[in-house]
Amino acid sequence: GAVVSQHPSRVICKSGTSVKIECRSLDFQATTMFWYRQFPKKSLMLMATSNEGSKATYEQGVEKDKFLINHASLTLSTLTVTSAHPEDSSFYICSAGRVDEQFFGPGTRLTVL
Amino acid sequence: SQQGEEDPQALSIQEGENATMNCSYKTSINNLQWYRQNSGRGLVHLILIRSNEREKHSGRLRVTLDTSKKSSSLLITASRAADTASYFCATNKPNDYKLSFGAGTTVTVRA
Numbered sequence: 058g059a060v061v062s063q064h065p066s067r068v069i070c071k072s073g074t075s076v077k078i079e080c081r082s083l084d085f086q087a088t089t090m091f092w093y094r095q096f097p098k099k100s101l102m103l104m105a106t107s108n109e110g111s112k113a114t115y116e117q118g119v120e121k122d123k124f125l126i127n128h129a130s131l132t133l134s135t136l137t138v139t140s141a142h143p144e145d146s147s148f149y150i151c152s153a154g155r156v157d158e159q160f161f162g163p164g165t166r167l168t169v170l
Numbered sequence: 171s172q173q174g175e176e177d178p179q180a181l182s183i184q185e186g187e188n189a190t191m192n193c194s195y196k197t198s199i200n201n202l203q204w205y206r207q208n209s210g211r212g213l214v215h216l217i218l219i220r221s222n223e224r225e226k227h228s229g230r231l232r233v234t235l236d237t238s239k240k241s242s243s244l245l246i247t248a249s250r251a252a253d254t255a256s257y258f259c260a261t262n263k264p265n266d267y268k269l270s271f272g273a274g275t276t277v278t279v280r281a
Contacts, residue, residue, distance in 0.1 A: 063212075089267055100258060101213075101271045150212055152269075157201055159269060161213040 059085045061153050063162035070141055071170055078136045078165045080107075080151030086131035087153035092124075095148040095164075107134040107151075141169040176259060176272040184280050189246040191275040193259030194239075200264045202235055202242050207256045207274075216244075216257075249279045 060083040070076050080090055088109045093101040105126050106114040113126035123145075125137040134153075138145050146169045152159040176193045183189050193202070201220045205213040219226045219235045219242065226233045232245040246253055256276045260269040 061212075091268070098276075100273045103268060103270070106268065148210070152213075157218055158203070158215055159267075160215070161205075163212040164210070166210070 059083075059154060059160045061151065061160045061162040063149075063151055063165050065165060066163060067166045067168075069168045069170065072142050073140055075137055075139045076141055076167060078138075078149055078151075078167075080134045080136070080153070080162050082132045082153045082160075085153075087134075088131060090128060090134040090151055090153040091159070092126060092134070092136050093150045093152070095150060097148075101150060104136075109134075138167065141167070143169045145169050176257075176275050178275060179273065180276045180278070182278045182280065183249055185249060185251055187249055189249050189253070189277050189279070190243060191257055191277070192241060192243045193272050194241045195259075195261050195270075195272075196240065197261075197263065199237075199261040200266070201262065202233075203260045203262075203269070204231075204233060204242075204244050205258045205260060205271075207258065209255075213258070246277070249277075251279050251281050253277060254279045 062081045064079045090107040092104045094104050095101050103116050104119045107126045107128040109128045115121045128134040148164050150164045152161045154160045203218045204216045207213045217228045217233050219233050230247045235242045256274045258274045259272040262269050
């Protein structure tokens, strides 16, 4: 199957700083990518749909000014957690693919102190 | 919003036994997929079943879909220690890329 990478795999930051997470489709082009958040022992919650060349579509309850998404190319989407706080600590996962099969990145563990 | 609900939440079995988990959903779907997640990792696609299909097999996996009951089951036969993971069902609506995930079933296979 296709490969989706994420960078970094782990990040620890201080409260108030911003953190950028990259999601790359390594061997295919993705006009649409998805960003999910997962709390410990919980399911994945869709945060937003990242659209290449246009604004992201955010799910209800997700602050677009807090979680900035940029999809500047067909192989790269970035999620920036702005002014991070401890409650933003979570596992963030991106995906890309077809309507009948999504390929998931390995995830980024964010810890905000 | 999440629409899949899974049961059981957790399952512990002996190596060699079968593991069955169920998923229910609420709205019309285009297809239903099952994913596996090892602890702290991303998701791996296991199998997809379309809304007009009733049963599908892939290796030791068997998936059923009952659209009248809005439910699906995943059976793992002859389980192995390496099957220890969380399993999620995910659905998407017609013409919609977005996936809605169930709560997941954590399976532990004891050697």
